[in-house]
Amino acid sequence: MPAWLEVAIRSVCILIGLFIITKFLGKKQLSKLSFFEYIVGITIGDIAGTMSMDGNIRLAEGITSILIWSLFPIAISFISLKSKKFRDFVEGNSTVFIKNGKVLEENLKKEKYTIDELLEQLRKKDVFRLADVEFATLEANGDLSILLKRDKQPLTVGDVVGNVPSEKEPQTVVMDGAILDEPLATAGLNRGWLKNELDKIGVAIENVFLAQVDAYGQLTVDLYDDKIQVPEPQEKKLLLAAMKKTQADFELFALQTNHEEAKQAYEMNAKKMESLITKLEPLLKA
Amino acid sequence: MTIGSQVKQSLANLKSIHATLQSLALKSVDEQAQRTFHEAMLTTEEVIDHLKQRVSQLEREEPQYKGK
Structure with a gap:
């Protein structure tokens, strides 16, 4: 077997293997990369790269190494799910920096945070006055979470109108001119209804790029032909x-x-x- | 326009409101919204009943405008 063919076969196999492993590691790894997980990721990549290029390394050895490096984090996250104590040990705890509007200097020192860094983090969250903060905590992943004092919090709909109806997600029922039956059923509607609604606004289904139904059964559409004005739902x-x-x-x-x-x-x-x-x-x- | 025909127009409007409320109650996904629309529908029914009585009363008083 020529050397290039061996490399090719190895590479393809490892690629497929790595793809499966990353699927197993899950989405969490993508969003919340701890330092440990970061290192694990790099190491797995490095092993895979060396394995595919270096013919001296036997495939079995390489695979063992990759499996250990990838199974270990999976095991850790599995045990973390089960045990709170283990979770605290592995993922760390959050540290309270500001409580009742007062800075806890002890905790700042413990996390080796200077007051300048704290102010910088606050500014990044659009808080320029320390006095506006009721509560702030340093999360395990290094982010600062802030609870503003009640009178400094942004206005919400609930503040203005009482008894706000809950908002339900709209369903996308047409994509690229093709009807999606499952979301349509979720909204409790059917193709006949959709056809009827499209007829009402005088649009052919072939011309619909995207159509969504809101929680009140109102249809909004985006057409391929942008020159056509579509009326807004008026009901x-x-x-x-x-x-x-x-x-x-x-x-x-x-x-x-x-x-x-x-x-x-x-x-x-x-x-x-x-x-x-x-x-x-x-x-x-x- | 006599008062009789005006009342009849209101009755027609109310019936349309009733129908719209009914269709919204059926189409809404949120249960709270469904209930609110349904209750509103029942209230309009009460109003419609009263208005119907009033219409027949008016027709007795002004038989020349008896509706088509």
Whole structure:
């Protein structure tokens, strides 16, 4: 067997092997690379590289080495899942730097953090005044997490409107002009409905690049032909407008009629519509 | 336009609101939203019932405008 062929075969085998191993190591390794995992990754790569090039190393030896280097982290993460103590030992604990708005100097010293570095980390999180921080902790991976004081926290929807409807993820039902049946079923809809909705806005399915359904069954589309203007879904806006109009009508009727009983009934219904509007407004404006 | 036809128009509007609420209640994914839409639908039904009574009352008073 010529040398180049051996190298080729080895390389392909190792490539496939490495691919499987990285699949086993999982996504966690990608996002939260600890120093240990970083070194493990480099070493595995190095062993694989040497193995594929160097004909003197026997394949069995190389594979043993790679297996040990890759199985060890898997074993560690498996035991970490089971035991809290082991996890704390391997992955480390977070250290509290600021508590009740006060800097804990002892902990800073323990982590060898100077106050300048702490301020720098805070600035990176857009906090320029130490006084704005209620709580801050150094995570095991070296990131600083900050809880701002209540009056310094950014405004959320819940602060402004009470009883906010929960947001559900939209489903992508058409991609590249092809209907995706599974998301469509998840949204509780079917192809017939989709065809109907597309007909309503006058668009052929072949022209749809992407279509999504939101939590209220409203369809939004992006077309291949960008010159065509697609109307926005109006159903909820129209409903709100219709309800407001009916409420106003009732008030008008109540004013116009001389019939005492009818007047009261109209007023009551106007109130009912008003409470309906306040109840539905957050849902309909979402 | 007589008051009779105005009330009838409101009745038609309400029926459309009722239908839209019903379809939203069916299409919504979130249970809370479903319930809210459903409750709203029931409320509109009450209002519709009252309005229907009023319409027949008006028709008795003004038989010349009895609806088509």
